Amino acid sequence: MPVYDGKELRIIGFLCNWCSYAGADTAGVGRFQQPTDLRIIKVPCSGRIDPLFILKAFQGGADGVLVSGCHPRDCHYAEGNYYARRRLELLKRFLPVTGIDPDRFEYTWVSASEAPRWQHVVQTFTDRIHKLGPSPLLAAPLTDAEMAKLQSQVEAGSGCGCHK
Numbered sequence: 001m002p003v004y005d006g007k008e009l010r011i012i013g014f015l016c017n018w019c020s021y022a023g024a025d026t027a028g029v030g031r032f033q034q035p036t037d038l039r040i041i042k043v044p045c046s047g048r049i050d051p052l053f054i055l056k057a058f059q060g061g062a063d064g065v066l067v068s069g070c071h072p073r074d075c076h077y078a079e080g081n082y083y084a085r086r087r088l089e090l091l092k093r094f095l096p097v098t099g100i101d102p103d104r105f106e107y108t109w110v111s112a113s114e115a116p117r118w119q120h121v122v123q124t125f126t127d128r129i130h131k132l133g134p135s136p137l138l139a140a141p142l143t144d145a146e147m148a149k150l151q152s153q154v155e156a157g158s159g160c161g162c163h164k
């Protein structure tokens, strides 16, 4: 595992509770080595992720944002990740308009049993963010309280957020 000159960057990970969060947990339990830059926000479903959460993370000083949910057809809310895929793809294309390098953002799918895949995703994304370096947008990094507020905003909704 590379040691990034002892420098940790701020990578925010929005992970679906049912698959990717469980996959990250499986990787941890299995002692798969991973970079320590990632700060995880657990969401009920990738469909719950409002693109504004991601912009807010960048605005708050995130150097990279990773979203991971259940594989297509595996969403516990049937179609939340299909909604997510559309929104996140649009967001990725829109990021340059906001001055954010789209390479600082990625979305993917990892299931609960894919610990090696989770390790690969985290390692690859972290390597990419370290090559890009700290975000030039950094104004004021997210504090623990702001991270908690972001988590509570996520929890204010339920399910995938698609079904009212």
Ligand code: FES
Binding pocket: 016, 017, 018, 019, 044, 045, 046, 047, 069, 070, 074, 075, 076, 077, 078, 080, 081, 160
């Ligand atoms: Fe995991 Fe919907 S429950 S993406």
